[in-house]
Amino acid sequence: EPEVTQTPSHQVTQMGQEVILRCVPISNHLYFYWYRQILGQKVEFLVSFYNNEISEKSEIFDDQFSVERPDGSNFTLKIRSTKLEDSAMYFCASSEARIGGNTIYFGEGSWLTVV
Amino acid sequence: GENVEQHPSTLSVQEGDSAVIKCTYSDSASNYFPWYKQELGKGPQLIIDIRSNVGEKKDQRIAVTLNKTAKHFSLHITETQPEDSAVYFCAALRTGGGNKLTFGTGTQLKVEL
Numbered sequence: 001e002p003e004v005t006q007t008p009s010h011q012v013t014q015m016g017q018e019v020i021l022r023c024v025p026i027s028n029h030l031y032f033y034w035y036r037q038i039l040g041q042k043v044e045f046l047v048s049f050y051n052n053e054i055s056e057k058s059e060i061f062d063d064q065f066s067v068e069r070p071d072g073s074n075f076t077l078k079i080r081s082t083k084l085e086d087s088a089m090y091f092c093a094s095s096e097a098r099i100g101g102n103t104i105y106f107g108e109g110s111w112l113t114v115v
Numbered sequence: 116g117e118n119v120e121q122h123p124s125t126l127s128v129q130e131g132d133s134a135v136i137k138c139t140y141s142d143s144a145s146n147y148f149p150w151y152k153q154e155l156g157k158g159p160q161l162i163i164d165i166r167s168n169v170g171e172k173k174d175q176r177i178a179v180t181l182n183k184t185a186k187h188f189s190l191h192i193t194e195t196q197p198e199d200s201a202v203y204f205c206a207a208l209r210t211g212g213g214n215k216l217t218f219g220t221g222t223q224l225k226v227e228l
Binding site: 004031033035041042043044045047048050054055056057058091095103104105106107108109 | 149151156157158159160161164204206212213214215216217218219220221
């Protein structure tokens with residue numbers, strides 16, 4: 001079964017450092033997403049990306065965050081200057097299309113610890 | 116924006132019993148309602164979903180019901196097994212915009228032997 005893959009599975013970084021989280025969405029999918037989950041809390045939407053541009057972003061997704069699809073397969077989330085409160089599990093997700101709420105598949109997550 | 120409430124936050128059942136988790140949503144335009152199962156340290160895994168033109172959907176031991184008028188939907192798991200133990204999240208999505216899923220706060224289900 002096709003799956004969304006994410007790297008790294010776990011990263012520890014110093015406050016103020018830049019972090020890039022990488023994702024390979026399912027190959028025929030057109031919509032890509034990043035969500036995050038702070039330990040013990042619910043999953044929160046960060047951003048959706050379609051046709052090489054951001055479709056929607058949440059208030060969490062401020063100027064410190066950016067997304068990119070640098071080639072035909074990867075989808076990345078960059079945090080420019082990490083803060084302690086950025087410590088969370090970050091999930092990449094993808095779906096075939098937008099109309100009708102097609103199934104959104106999640107990766108296993110990248111656990112980011114900011115110290 | 117959309118707000119999804121989920122109850123209970125924890126649920127403990129005996130193996131073989133049924134488990135019911137309930138969610139309410141605020142945006143009447145939401146039209147897609149998936150349920151995800153999350154095991155410790157893993158990503159959310161879709162277990163069942165329902166669209167707003169359907170009132171009920173069943174897949175083996177799992178069923179979901181939707182009441183659009185009341186804006187609530189429920190997950191029913193019958194004949195629970197220890198491997199059903201996990202955190203379950205409901206979510207709601209309104210078609211259009213960025214396909215944003217709004218999640219509930221999660222239910223920790225424990226199936227005891």
